Amino acid sequence: MKSVQSFYDQLSGQYTDLISKCVPRYNELLYNMFHYIPEDFKPKRILDLGCGTGNLTEQILKHFPEAEIDALDLSEEILKESQKRFMSQPNIRYIQADFREMHLAPGSYDLILSSIAIHHIEDAEKTILYRDIFSALTVNGVFIFADQTRGINEEIYHKHISRWKEEAFKLGSTQENWDMWMEHQNAHDFHTPVNWHLKQLESSGFAEVDIIWKNIMWAVIWARKR
Template structure:
């Protein structure tokens, strides 16, 4: 994993403005956050949700609107980001927060109907991604789903150059300040993206069925698997 200190430092600096910037940093924002909701309809009854690398709780906010009676557990390394999540859901009693490195934290066994993650797992070294997928599989109840909205590396250098070039062009043409753009470029240096096909293979190795990509816009993808 990229240095924990560096990750905490970078996301502490941006926590106040993170959600507002996301619509400009994710060109496919609406699809990226709503397609996971549609996928979750494959689950018969969503009662317990785990958000891995929850940050400010943006992904959980979408799912809470869909499943207001469910219990939510948000885990993240950054205390500052989780503080924002607590502020977002301060009136809700069905939320709990865990400040922890989700790559090494104990996620439990057969606990959750749905485990989600948004723009978090690409910070892990590939070996830790594989381990996390196995832990997520164990933490799901039978029939549960893991849905990951994340960024991936291109399968070839040429594809990866296209992915990154497209994203940078969109950011440059956005209304973000120069400071915000430079901050985003600095944060992506902490990314350790893996090709989509590799990650689907790792899900299958962990035991997931129906491990597939359900949406892709250049390097922004939504992929998932069922236990």
């Protein structure tokens, strides 16, 4: 996954701006990740999986300022940007790791969150990741992730891509930006239908799974361990 790492290392200083021009309704996506967290749920240990420059980490701090947060990403340069952003926050630990090689201790987190990151690994690796996440959660722990997904057939998927381009250009993306994302996507991204994710989460042991928000090809998926 070195090429993925290199791509995000190079984008580290621009990432927050680029993502806001690339993902339609991005703030709404982030909002819904937290809106569906149970009201009586007070996680003490949280993992931000694929934290990027800290957009999701910022929301975690707003909602759970007392929690211990592990911010994990493949890109060393991205992590440096996040560290600069949250220099005054002593409760964040930064971890550089590959999803496929990290070792999560059983029962080590109450809440695991991920935003637009899991599609970087292949489906067989997603299956292993979901099992590892289930094991890493405490009883009643919650896993919520937002990601790009694939249409149930190729026609729908290609229409998703077309709609995405229209919306991205409305947000200020340029043809150069779009070509960059598409080159990266075609070489390194693995989009999977929503139903596949739900089935794999159930197979991994999650007692409750649901899709709680969707726009074009972006979905927010919720799962709870009982």
